[in-house]
Structure formats: C-alpha cells, structure tokens
Amino acid sequence: xxxxxxxxxxxxxxxxxxxxxxxxxxxxxxxxxxxxxxxxxxxxxxxxxxxxxxxxxxxxxxxxxxxxxxxxxxxxxxxxxxxxxxxxxxxxxxxxxxxxxxxxxxxxxxxxxxxxxxxxxxxxxxxxxxxxxxxxxxxxxxxxxxxxxxxxxx
Numbered sequence: 001x002x003x004x005x006x007x008x009x010x011x012x013x014x015x016x017x018x019x020x021x022x023x024x025x026x027x028x029x030x031x032x033x034x035x036x037x038x039x040x041x042x043x044x045x046x047x048x049x050x051x052x053x054x055x056x057x058x059x060x061x062x063x064x065x066x067x068x069x070x071x072x073x074x075x076x077x078x079x080x081x082x083x084x085x086x087x088x089x090x091x092x093x094x095x096x097x098x099x100x101x102x103x104x105x106x107x108x109x110x111x112x113x114x115x116x117x118x119x120x121x122x123x124x125x126x127x128x129x130x131x132x133x134x135x136x137x138x139x140x141x142x143x144x145x146x147x148x149x150x151x152x153x154x
Contacts, residue, residue: 003029003039005122008142019063019111025128031121033144035113042067042108047101049128050075050154055146057115058092060100065108071098075154097154117143 001018011030015037018029022039030037042048042065052075066085072078075097084090084100092098102108117139125131139145 003027005029005031007121007140008032015111016063019109022109023107024124024126026119026123026125026131028119028121028123029111031117031119031140031143033142034117035115036117036119036121036139036143037111037113038119039111040109042100042102042110044102044105044107046128047099049132050097050099052095052097052152053092053114053118054095054151055116056118056151057094058090058098059113060090060092060110061112062086062088062090062108062110065102065106065110066104067100067108068103069098069100071096073097075152097152099154116145 001021003013003018005028019039022041024041027039029039062084064086069082069084069090070078071080071092078097120137121140123137125134
C-alpha cells in the first residue's frame, strides 16, 4: 500500500496496514501545517537512533515487532526504559533524548507523529544510513515551524 503525501489537504488511509507493509526506514505519509505522520521499519537488532528534538513533541506507535525504548534528559542519562510491542505507544516530550531498539526477530513496524512537521513532504529513505546522509530533508515552507533549534544526535 503506497501512500501519497498530498500535503495539508484532507487524507484518509488504513494506517495499520500501511505501517505493516512499509519496508523503508522512513516514509513520510502526510504533512500538515502543524504535524506530520511518518511510517518506519526498523530491522532486527537496529534502532531508530539516539536523538532529541528540542522543539518537537513526538508520538510513536508499534504495529508489529518488539523493542526497547529508552528516554532521558541527556544522552548519557536515559533513565526511562520500557519493553514495547505491537499496540504500544511511546510519547516523547520535546527536548527528551530517546531511542527505540528492535529486540525482536522480525522488523519493527511503527508510525510516528511529529508536531511540528520534521521532514520534507513525501520523503522516502530506504535505510537509516540514507536518512543520515540526506541533505534535502527539511519541512515544507508552508508548515508552521518554531524558531530554528537543531536536533541533537547521539
């Protein structure tokens, strides 16, 4: 099921089906003025990547697989740790360091909602390495963004 990011227009799709069928590390499914929905697939033993978004709250929901979420006030103070699986959500307050590691035996399928938007509309990144190397991944000019504060990566 391919989702076409149509920007800040009304949209509807089966998010669970789209999430489970997504094989890309990150695929932006919908970009609004104030939030964004992305689908993610994390390979066995891999992780999302330790990061903090200073001006972005984040919601993540697992639709398949198992993982370990870690969060904290600093990259070396990850005091929150929880095992998560299908149906679990992870709520990340702005500025919180976080990571989710796939601890299962199959890809971990999840979707995430960023508020405000965090990626270029319609962006597809096949792997975490491709996402890291991507220099063309800014939110749309029509999205409402706070004063720029760069993300932090571990």
